[in-house]
Every structure is written in structure tokens, then in C-alpha cells.
Amino acid sequence: MTRGLSRLVVLLAGLWLGTAPAAQAGSFSDWAAIVVAGDWRAHNGGPTETFDNARRDVAQALERVGFQRDNLRQFSVRPERYRDSRPAKSDLEAIYASMSDLTARTSGGCLLYVTSHGDPSGVLVDERVLPPRVLGTMVDRTCGERPTVVVISACFSGVFVPALAAPNRMVLTAARRDRSSFGCGEADKYPYFDDCFLQSAPRARDFAGLGRAVQACVADREQKEGMKPPSEPQLWVGPALRPLLPLYAFAPTPAAPARTLSTGP
Template sequence: MGRAGFAGLLVALTLAWTGPALAAGPFANWAAVVVAGDWHAHSGGPSEAFDNARHDVVGQLERIGFDKANLRQFSVRPERYKDAGLAKSDPEGIYNALVELTAKAPDGCMVYFSSHGAPTGVVVDQKILPPGILGEILNRTCGARPTVVVISACFSGVFIPELAQPNRMVLTAARPDRTSFGCGEADRYPYFDDCFLSSAPQARDFPSLAGAVRACVAAREIKEGMTPPSEPQLFIGPQLRPMLPLYAFPTPPPKGG
């Protein structure tokens, strides 16, 4: 075989090995779970805000390259919606889903909660899921792989000390001693989820998205006169920090294009 033929063979082999993986994108083999943990407004009346957030966060994750086959959604009232594969919000069900998903999607984990919160944890179907239990769920399923956790709930900063690991990014809607806003009966989304969804199309990656969400929440709270400010919290582990720019989101289309 001549030099030109050998070079052509190398190119063909390289494309055969790397082409599909590169085309699939960096999140194709990540496991993802998105949970709506309640259906009540802060008044106690009914609200679609958390399920609206769940549904549309899933849409954004699929847009940036998460595979629908590796993603599970949870709702307190799954029978009310027609989303494929929608399950009942329950800590055991969330754990089992992550066990299943991480076995077939080993590259990373994404976990998103939208719910009410308390200083002791996040509401999951009128029960509190405390930081320690969520931390143990992640330890047993996601382990040491890159993991992004987003918790949209009042007092959700309480999760950061327990979940903070070198391989994790944790973004919460509020400080551990503050409420978040936008959980009324007429709200389409909580403020934090609204900012996550509106910021995602322009974000480069998860760190830039986190920065945009925090700025958006602060501006919204000032505009609406909400006090004290919720002050969303962010932790990025030292092992994950240099890797996150490699997990780039698709480039957004030009405005007006």
C-alpha cells in the first residue's frame, strides 16, 4: 500500500471511531432527571408553575443535546399530563430511575428539581427530601462522574454543603435562609425557572448559564419589589470547573436569522 493509500485508511478509521461520538454531542450519554415536586401555590391553591417548569426544562435539555432515552420526568400528578414516560414524584422512584439511567448513560448526571422548599430540604409530594438523602442518592448512582444539580426552591442553599463534591456543580434558587419567588396560582413559572429557561438559549455552557440566571433573578426581584433578595447560590467543584467549558451548548442562531 502506498503512502497516500495508508493516509486515506487512517482518515477513514479516525472518522469511523470519532465521527458518531462527536456528532452526538457532549451530553448524549448523560443521565438526566427532572422533577416537579409539588402542585400547590404558596397560597395553598393549585398551580401549574412547577410542572410547566419541568416540561420546558426538559425541552431545553433536549435542545442542548441530552438524549430523550436517557431522561426521566417526575410529577406529583402524572396522570394529568401526557408527557412520555412521566412518573410519580417520589424519592425512591427518582433513585431507581438514576440507577437505570446511569447504567446505560455513564458520562454524566443532570438533576433538576422545581418545587417548594424548607430549611430542611425540598418538597417532593408533600414530603421533605433532605440534603443528606439526595446526597446519598447521587453518591450511589452518579458517583464520581460529572454531575450538575439545579434546585429551584425556597431555602435550597441548604443543599450545597451536603452536595458539594469536586465533580459537581450545584445551582440553587436561594440562600439557605431565604425564600425564592414566583410560586403563585397565576405564575407560569417560579422566577428562578423562568430565568433558567430564558437564559439557556444564549448560554455557552452551564457556568455561563448559572451566571445569567443569577443576574436575571436579581433583576426580576428588583423589578417586582421582592425582598429580601433570594440570592441564588452556586458551587462548582475544582475537578469539574476546568471540564465544564468542554461541555459546550449548541451555538444559538443569530438574532433575526
């Protein structure tokens, strides 16, 4: 492809999405972002801080790459324990209402990040399972045709790709539709996938590069830990968003400082 044709493709994609100026600015300042911890239990049923640690630190990582705190909301199953980050209660209706509110007062893209347990029917949000079809409808009605990034960190989360795939979206999941992911024990700080997201974000240039880095990081971690079968995180990028993602460059940021395990207020 010639340089002139490449520029034309980028311009047409930006005009199609109605977001070319924001993309060229390389800014996420007018993006709506939601980060959800959907459970507080480990795989054995005991308590764990893994999901809330990931929720808190993913939100901070997004701020470091250019998202604005006023346009970013966090949700936790036990919000009363986390006065520092002040999340709201993880509830499907509240999450949808927040998505609606944020997209009504922003004009950029959308990001939704969920970390929790999952099964082939969907991802757990408190005591309810959020199915792919329902999440697809929520994103359709709020984010619409805006550039949209959806990240699902859960076992079997590849089931969300068909329901969420659209020309203007990127979907990154922690596992194939028929595979488990790892790292949600009582003693884990983060699930493996979330840990790789946090490790890779400071070195990534954009979301496409971040997705590939997370895939490689998870594969390497699972091999070192002897986890089988491999989870095989899934990355899908829509054809209209693909040429735009390099224009949405992350703000330069140093590596995040080490965090201690949070156990409450």
C-alpha cells in the same frame, strides 16, 4: 497561567474524572438526566401549574442543548394530567431507581433538576421532604465521580450546597439557605428561578455560564418586582469540574418558542 499549563490542567481533570473524550466532544448524548416537579400547590395552598410547566419546559430545554430524550426522565406529582410529556409519579424511591437505571446504561455525566417548595430542612417531593443528606447519598451512589450538575429550585435551597458539594459537581440553587425564592403563585407560569433558567439557556454556552446568567436574571427580576429580601441564588462549582465545564458546550439552539399554560390533558 500559560496556555500549556492550562491545557495540562484540563487534561489531568479529564483523566481524573475518566470523561475527557466526552468532554472534548462537547456532547451530553450519554448523560443521565432527571427533572422533577415536587408539588402542585401554590404558596397559598391553591393549585398551580408553575412546577409542572417548569418541569416540562426545562426537559425540552435540555434536549435542545444536547441531552437525549431516551436518557432523560420526568417526574410529576400528578402525572395523569400530562399525557404529552408522560412523566412518572414523583416518588423518592422511584426517582432513585430511575437515577440508578439511567446511570447504569450511560457512561457520561449526571444532571438532576428539582422544582418545588422548600424549607430549611429540604425540598418537598409530593408529601415528603427530601433532606440534603439524603439527596447527597442518592447522588453519591448513582452519579459517583461522574461530572454532575444538580439544580434545586426552591425556597431555602442553599441548604443543599454543603451536602452536594464535591470536586466533580456543580450545584445551582434558587436561593440562599436562609432566603425564600419567588414566583409560585396560582397565576404564575414559572417560578422566577425556572423562568430565568429557561430564558438564559438558549444564550448560554455551558452550565457555568448558565448559572451566572440565571443569578443575574433572578436579581434583576426581583428588583423590578420589588421582592425583598433578594433570594440570592447560589452557584458552586467543584475544582475538578471547573476546567471541564467549558468543554461541555451546549449545542447551538434558537430561543424556545412561547408556551401556553398547561392545565392537563
